Amino acid sequence: MLPWEHFILGLFPMIQLWNVYDPIFAMVFVAANVLIDVDHYLLVLYISKFKIWDLKRSYNFFLLKQDELYHIDAIFIFHTIEFLIIIFLIYWFTKYIYVLAVLFGLIYHILWDYLEVIYFKIKHKKYKFKQISIVWFLLKKYYFKKRQSTTK
Ligand SMILES: [Zn+2]
Numbered sequence: 001m002l003p004w005e006h007f008i009l010g011l012f013p014m015i016q017l018w019n020v021y022d023p024i025f026a027m028v029f030v031a032a033n034v035l036i037d038v039d040h041y042l043l044v045l046y047i048s049k050f051k052i053w054d055l056k057r058s059y060n061f062f063l064l065k066q067d068e069l070y071h072i073d074a075i076f077i078f079h080t081i082e083f084l085i086i087i088f089l090i091y092w093f094t095k096y097i098y099v100l101a102v103l104f105g106l107i108y109h110i111l112w113d114y115l116e117v118i119y120f121k122i123k124h125k126k127y128k129f130k131q132i133s134i135v136w137f138l139l140k141k142y143y144f145k146k147r148q149s150t151t152k
Helices: 003-020 023-035 038-047 055-069 081-094 097-124 134-151
Strands: none
Touching (some): 003 097, 038 055
C-alpha cells in the first residue's frame, strides 16, 4: 500500500481522535501511520549500496523492484513485532502519551498492510507478507541455512 493511501486511511481515525481526544495525539497518530514506511527508503538505500538517496528515485526503484524486495532477504524494520515492542517499552517506562499515539499509528498501518496482502493473495495468489519478526528473519537467514548446508 502506498504512503498516500495510508494517509487517506489514517484520516478517518485522525478526525475522531482530533475531535474526541486530542489534536496533537491525532497528528502524531497519522504521522506515525505514514512515516513507518521510511523503512522502505532505508531498504532501498541498503540494497542500492547507498547509491540511491533521492526520494523520488528511491520510490520508483521500489515500485520497480517490489516483487524482488519482498523476497526473504528483505526486511522492513519498522514493520516488525520487535520494533512495536520497543515503542511499547518506551511508552511503558516514560508513560508519555504521544508514544502511545505512535504505537497506535504503527499498528493501524500494519493492519492495513496485512489486509492488503490478504486481499491480493485471494485475488492473485502472488503477494507475500512482510517479515513480521527481525529475530525470526535472522534465524531463518543464518541459523537454519547453515544447518541445512551442514546436513547436506
Ligand atoms: Zn507499510
